[in-house]
Amino acid sequence: MSRTGAEEIEKAEKVEGGEEGRRRQDLFSRSALAVFRLNGQFLGVAEELARPAGLTAAWWQVLGAVLREPLPVSGIARAMGITRQSVQRIADLLVERGLAEYVPNPAHRRAKLLRPTEEGFEAVRKIGPGHAVFADQLTEALAEALGEVIGETIGEDAGEEQLAETVRVLERLIGAMEAVKGTTAESVTESAREPVTESVTETVTETAPAVTEP
Numbered sequence: 001m002s003r004t005g006a007e008e009i010e011k012a013e014k015v016e017g018g019e020e021g022r023r024r025q026d027l028f029s030r031s032a033l034a035v036f037r038l039n040g041q042f043l044g045v046a047e048e049l050a051r052p053a054g055l056t057a058a059w060w061q062v063l064g065a066v067l068r069e070p071l072p073v074s075g076i077a078r079a080m081g082i083t084r085q086s087v088q089r090i091a092d093l094l095v096e097r098g099l100a101e102y103v104p105n106p107a108h109r110r111a112k113l114l115r116p117t118e119e120g121f122e123a124v125r126k127i128g129p130g131h132a133v134f135a136d137q138l139t140e141a142l143a144e145a146l147g148e149v150i151g152e153t154i155g156e157d158a159g160e161e162q163l164a165e166t167v168r169v170l171e172r173l174i175g176a177m178e179a180v181k182g183t184t185a186e187s188v189t190e191s192a193r194e195p196v197t198e199s200v201t202e203t204v205t206e207t208a209p210a211v212t213e214p
Contacts, residue, residue: 045134046060049130049131052127054123055099058086059090059094060127062080062090062091062114063094063116065080066115066116067116070113071114072113076114094114098117099116099123100116138163139159139160141159
């Protein structure tokens with residue numbers, strides 16, 4: 001990007017929200033990157049915990065969504081925050097391997113419900129011991145991290161409260177994202193309709209590669 005282009009972007013950012021706007025954008029970016037990293041960490045741990053039970057993290061995720069009650073594929077996708085196509089593929093694999101089964105849906109003839117078989121329940125139960133060990137380790141690590149921040153040793157109860165508060169914050173963040181994601185799409189569309197300034201147009205034209213005749 002040319003110096004002129006970088007200056008135009010910086011100028012646009014200043015006009016958009018000033019110092020406060022940039023600070024909020026930075027917090028949003030940092031939260032997104034933290035969640036992406038956390039997601040990768042959780043998936044890595046889930047793969048390790050699920051492997052001895054003959055499952056993958058993705059299979060465990062889908063089975064876990066229907067342990068309490070059968071759900072249609074679309075319902076699992078909403079609960080897990082993943083695409084319907086991904087859930088459908090995994091659900092079919094689980095049924096093929098005898099870990100789950102499709103049953104009639106009283107509310108929708110075509111959208112069958114997925115529920116675990118006894119083999120599926122047994123596979124998830126095998127994960128329990130390792131799951132409990134890791135939960136204890138995570139609670140202890142949070143207690144140690146808090147102790148380092150305040151400069152004193154604290155008990156496991158404080159670590160458990162830290163974990164509970166982390167869950168509450170994440171759930172509030174999920175709710176807030178659900179509330180604004182529709183308006184975000186509208187605002188992006190509206191921004192795309194706004195005219196491009198002459199200086200930015202000139203910059204794009206100057207930096208674009210020349211088109212040569214074949």
